[in-house]
Amino acid sequence: MNAAAIKEHLSMLMDLEKEIYTQNQVIASLEYKLSGLPDYRQYVKPVYQQASPHYYDDTAANVAFLCLPGAVLLFVLGLLLYDFRGFFWEIALLAFIVGIIAFFISRLNASDAQHSADVESKKRYDAALKAYNLSVEQDRLRVERERPKKLLLQGQLKTLKDAHKKTVDTLNKLYNKGVIHKKYWGLVPICSLYGYFDTGVCTQLEGHEGAYNKYDTECRLDRIISKLDQVIQRLDEIKELQQDLYDAIEESNCKVGQLIRNSERISDQLSGIQSQGAELNARIANLQTTSDINLYVNACAKRELEYMNRANRIF
Structure with missing residues (x-):
């Protein structure tokens, strides 16, 4: 496989890895918001007990x-x-x-x-x-008041989890084409490998001058950070030597912020509404359809289909 085909393959892998990172962040945020909207709380009903007489002068x-x-x-x-x-x-x-x-x-x-x-x-x-x-009454009113927002968040969470599953499935299918060794699967190594090909530093994966060897050498010399959690904590430090990874995470964080803000804005539109049943479900469905999360999920599905078709043509 020539360098151009490898670069194209790495580009698709990097894009999917980035989307999985984005989806994970948004899913975690939605789950956290849902945890703040619990179902009915359990209160212990008081039980009357016969009192013991107080002390008196006997x-x-x-x-x-x-x-x-x-x-x-x-x-x-x-x-x-x-x-x-x-x-x-x-x-x-x-x-x-x-x-x-x-x-x-x-x-x-x-x-x-x-x-x-x-x-x-x-x-x-x-x-x-x-x-x-x-x-008990205040909690009942709280649950009723939060119900529309909770239904919306649950719908968005399900939509995003379904999309995440499909993205992971597509990514695994591309990995299983056998182009990239399993040791180098993941957002951090894929971004580095892509950068080597994009800048022309490497034109092959294996061998002394290959991208694998260069990545391993830079990790061993601590020139780059290889663990994603450390990358996130030290993002400003990787800007120079891991530019593609820095750009991917920055773009992802920007997308996460946009999706969460849009979700919050839609949730605010449901505050205080009195509709119930089918009317409420229809209103939520309409908001879901036009939400940034739904548009994002549709864009991911379209891109994943395109990537699979491209990969099948290349290989």
Whole structure:
């Protein structure tokens, strides 16, 4: 294969690699935006629980606890001493009466304390239930408000993922023509190889003067960056020695920004609309058809078909 045919083949590969990079960036952005539009959130409904009584002064219970056993003890002593009308019986009777009164006062205090605790517990439950119902209703309104935008983003994401799959398939078919060794597949090496042929530095792929050897040498000497993630982080540093790669990423970033801005602009057009069902779907479909993403996807499909036809003629 002559140098011109190899250059043309590398040009098509570089273009498809660039489009895959672009598509990946836009897909990631759309997925991130969708993650900010969740479905109904899960709220835990409050459950009413019987309250424990608050602390209260239980002096009456203490008095009853002391007087009633004391009265029994004094009655027993009175019996043992055969003092049926004397001191022990009188004191025992008095202690018994005081103990009974204190016991009922203690029960009344306990009842009042329990009632107060129940009232406070009911107030807290009612407040929690009100907050729960408010949160659920606000979330329902949010979901309804965001639904048109979410449907649009989901449609755009599906369109782009379908296009991405086709682009990857086309790229693999071109790679599988067997022109480029698998070691040099990818955006970074393909851009470098294309640059060697485009500038006339190399006219063949293999051999001592070939593009493969030159690329390996420059990577080994750290004259160029071979990993894409490092390239993205150090983009300004590659402008001189990896011009084609720099231009491809810059062009891709520009395209990504354009597509995302257009998506946001279309999403803004759906804010606050009241249409539902078929009417909403029709409006979204119309916006989808005229969106930059749809136009971009159609352009990619047309170019990929052209590349396959060209490749089949060359090989």
